[in-house]
Amino acid sequence: MDMTQAKISLTGPDDLLTTIPLLLGFHPEQSLVVVGLVDGDLECTFRVDLPGSAEHIEHLVDLTGQLSLNNCNQCVLIAYGDKDVAEAALERTKSRCDAAGIKPIERLRVSSGRWHGLDCPPDHSCPVAGSLIPETSAAACEVAVAGWYAAPDRETVAAQLQAAAPGRRAAVASSVEAILGGEVELDWAEQRGRDLHAVDHWLEAKELPDTDDIATLGLALGDLDIRDYALRRINSGRFERGRVDLWIWVARHLEEDLVAPAATVAGFAAYRSGNGVLALEAFELALRSSPHYRLAQMLMAALQSGLPPNALARIGGGDAEEMRGD
Incomplete structure (x- = not known):
């Protein structure tokens, strides 16, 4: 399967979070991942390193240009890492996307195998400890069966x-x-x-x-x-x-x-x-x-x-x- 032509069905955070390592080719850590959408359909995925601390958040790479180049009008923002720097990255990126006319439809923070939603609707009780990310999902299986896999880390890809x-x-x-x-x-x-x-x-x-x-x-x-x-x-x-x-x-x-x-x-x-x-x-x-x-x-x-x-x-x-x- 050519991932540039594949149509991946994502029904929620579990599908997305189990598929992202396959899309990137490795399991991200201390990273900001921006998933670009066109009218709700997955179009592209970009990843950058998080800065070392929330005090250095101005050094975070702005990905709105890449999203615009791919004609994205929506996105999902996911930060992998410690709470302070991850949430600062999500807030900064949301502001940049809003200014560029690209609507962030969801912001997620991932830590220790769990995801936390930053945009929990008022009428929902979101777990304080976060939701456990499953080992796989229907979407991830579809991509994996096509021959794609995720290396443990970026160094393994380089190797x-x-x-x-x-x-x-x-x-x-x-x-x-x-x-x-x-x-x-x-x-x-x-x-x-x-x-x-x-x-x-x-x-x-x-x-x-x-x-x-x-x-x-x-x-x-x-x-x-x-x-x-x-x-x-x-x-x-x-x-x-x-x-x-x-x-x-x-x-x-x-x-x-x-x-x-x-x-x-x-x-x-x-x-x-x-x-x-x-x-x-x-x-x-x-x-x-x-x-x-x-x-x-x-x-x-x-x-x-x-x-x-x-x-x-x-x-x-x-x-x-x-x-x-x-």
């Missing part, structure tokens, strides 16, 4: 992109040198055909590539036309989550000078399928290895501004020269 063992990377580096040596005997058309075939083959494959094929893909993605071809294939929607597992696998095995294209393609696949946290980690990896890699810079800026994934549909196309990297 998915850790470099492979030195011995494995050294083997790939040796294969890269051998391939480069052999390419002098190939004409341009033959080399291009082999690279396109490699992208197609591994997108369709059930397994992940080994040493020589990792080297082939890593070198191929360094060609802007091959990289953009991979982006177009991801945009076709034929492959579950754009085969982000493939691109991460390749990036993890490459030496630093080859990492940026593969990490950027991995980030694009994650972004396109709705996993913004994993996408951000991949773009950061690309820019650590090549700080001026233009496509990674542009995609990261788009992600941080709240540009919806479906707005990426033309990236990699022949008429999208402004999105071509350096």
Whole structure:
């Protein structure tokens, strides 16, 4: 299931709170989560860190621009953390949303596995201790069955992109040198055909590539036309989550000078399928290895501004020269 196209039925706080970790890709802590709605339908989800204390609430990131970019006219505000800073964050964010014409329909604070409603109707008796968040719900099951899961924390998400063992990377580096040596005997058309075939083959494959094929893909993605071809294939929607597992696998095995294209393609696949946290980690990896890699810079800026994934549909196309990297 592509989370950018899924219609998730939410009937109350339990459905929402059990689904949010799946939407984010990890269980949030000390966080403000803003769920954007369009006429009551879930449209987008954004998360930022809470400041260290209520006295520093002016440092809280304003997310109204991201909500407006996604045409949201309503939102649900959820703060995870200690009462003082969480409630200060909810109050500040409510004021910002009201000023932007985006109606907060509910504010929730989450702590120690329980949720507390800040907008309890006068004719309801809301439990002082809060309501226990269930382990799962119908909405969460729907998302989980589609293959989405929540990592325990943000660090676990980042760990998915850790470099492979030195011995494995050294083997790939040796294969890269051998391939480069052999390419002098190939004409341009033959080399291009082999690279396109490699992208197609591994997108369709059930397994992940080994040493020589990792080297082939890593070198191929360094060609802007091959990289953009991979982006177009991801945009076709034929492959579950754009085969982000493939691109991460390749990036993890490459030496630093080859990492940026593969990490950027991995980030694009994650972004396109709705996993913004994993996408951000991949773009950061690309820019650590090549700080001026233009496509990674542009995609990261788009992600941080709240540009919806479906707005990426033309990236990699022949008429999208402004999105071509350096």
